[in-house]
Amino acid sequence: MLQQIRKLFEQIGSGADVEVRTEKDVRMISAALLAEVATVDQKLDPREQETLTQVLQQHYQLEAAVAHEIVREALSHREQATSLYEFTQTVNEQFDEKDKYLLVRQMWQVAFSDDVIEAFEEHMIRRVAELIHLPHGLFTRARAEAREMHGGENSSD
Template sequence: MLQQIRKLFEQIGRGADVEVSVDKDVRMISAALLAEVATVDQKLDQRERATLTRLLQSHYQLDSSAAETLVTEALAHRDRATSLYEFTQTVNAQFSDREKYALVLQMWQVAFSDNVIEPFEEHLIRRVAELIHLPHGRFTRARAEARELRQREQRDDPKGMGKER
């Protein structure tokens, strides 16, 4: 996944024709980073996948099919990932401070979706936050906000009977 994105940005840098739009590139970068959180522990919980899909659908105003396709593509190419730098470099170039915060918040939401924060998940999110220059206070605020959102979801639907998780 990271290699494909690197190749894409090399094409953009050379002025080559690129078939995908900048919006799609940003969506794929977000999807890839969220998918990395969901799979960093080498297992993909259905709640994590459902949260990942829901977040992308909501944030990028996608229909459910487009969001699921984006998630599937991000997960299918995960094995090719080599470095976070290519992603975070693009995030730094194209995301506002508010969008960076939203990305880290979404990463935390994916991590909290299975009710267990694995050390690998926390490390990955912390590393991304550092690479995108998100101040530590905003990093911890995003974590607290994601925890609060998860607790609210569980209060509103204690048996998980509503939305798919």
Template sequence: MLQQIRKLFDQIGRGDSVEVREEKDVRMISAALMAEIATADQKVDERERDALVRLLREHYKLDDETAQDLVTRALANRHEATSLYEFTQTVNENFTERDKYLLVKQMWEVAFADGEIDAFEEHLIRRVAELIYLPHGLFTRARAEARDDNAG
């Protein structure tokens, strides 16, 4: 997946300023990590895909077509991922603690979207939270808020 993401960055980044390229990198990393949650149980429920699109659209202020395209690319390229460490390194270099909290909350929202939390989804979110050094209190708060948002 990382090779595909790099190729995608090369294609969409030509002519962009450094700031714009970095923002696109951050969006792709967020989409890729959320796509991993959507596929952790070996199936992508339509509700999870819809949640992915909605979260990217709202958080990054994207139009629907751009968010759909980002999700499609993230889901299609996820098989080429070599390591969570490369994703989380980018997160650690570019995200504030609040951004990290929001990413983990969004990952929980994708996991809750189909009405059930798979053990693989939970394990993956927990692992990402550890790798991005999100304090445990914020991890549990993100889960609780995502659960409450999903219930309401």
């Protein structure tokens, strides 16, 4: 599995056509987008990293060690991606509306985990939602659900 993860990130980094056809690749795309939210402000809060790992572990029913490795790979290779389009194109091809909604909600969960929604984080999530053609109503519902899951508080609202 690690070879497939490395191959995916190498393809993304080289600008090559990314062959994404397996569940493992979908997990890496999700991890990469969640890692982007966690690091878009140029710092990685441990709470964001932990939430990222937990979200992947729960959503994809992964062993803890596998989830940690996927997150480690996603974080270490995030600089190789040249645009969100590389990830969102795969999301559009492989995710149905429910999966897109869950992905955006997970992105909000990561953003809320450090108790502050940075402008960069909100912009990133909004841009991904637009690129994956998630209706605005589902975008706002995802945010509200993630806020509720976090405890309903956010200092930047």
